[in-house]
Amino acid sequence: MNLFEEVYANWLQRQLKEETNARRRELLANGLGHGTVEFLRAIWFPTIGNLDHLYAEYEVRDLNNGCRYLDLAYMPGGAKGCIELHGFRSHARDIEASRFKDLCMKQALLVMDDWHFLPIAYLSVKEDPAVCKQLVLAFVGKFLSGAVPSDLNWAEAETVRYARRLLRPFTPLELSLHLRLSERRTRDVLRSLLERNLLNVASGDLRYRTYKLAQS
Secondary structure, three states, rough: HHHHHHHHHHHHHHHHHHOOOOHHHHHHOOOOOOHHHHHHHHHHHHHHOOOOOEEEEEEEEEEOOOOOEEEEOHHHHHHHHEEEEEEEEEEOOOOOHHHHHHHHHHHHHHHHOEEEEEEHHHHHHHOOHHHHHHHHHHHHHHHHHOOOOOOOOOOHHHHHHHHHHOOEEEOOHHHHHHHHHHHHHHHHHHHHHOOOOOEEEEEEOOOOOOEEOOOO
16 A cells, blocks of 8 residues: 555545534445546645545535535635546536536535635546646645745745745746835845745746745
């Protein structure tokens, strides 16, 4: 058993043990869908390093007090994030009109209830894993963007938040415009964050051209 399989088995068993809702227990006991497991194995776990704050087959109520189940709910500190894995056959080519309408309604209800919604196609997990990992980092960053080391000054703290929100490396000029600081002052901010290992250089040798968030 490799590390992911061990962490996954413990994570799923813990949710089964803690769940009192018979319907959700049944869904968990039957095992998660192949696409969900592959997303966790190939994308989420390598990117985040754990399965903390994730809940499989999470139950939510709709406007008619009916039950809906999310593939994965991500809820750090009570926040509300939903990740849905879409297979090609069941969600695109051969989907029935009523099922398509229900999926759209489900997403609309989640958004109206202040859920952050991240739909991922199974084909993307298999064919574009790097893009999916960037999406996961940005998704998680929405929930962590307010939490930065307390000893950072305002410009350093906002730079870390800015880096967490982006899906790509950024230039000093882009950051300078965002912070409304001179490029010289901006480079001082970047140098400080590099020294603290909060940012990494994305490109450039003698003169750094782009920067990105350091991986924890």
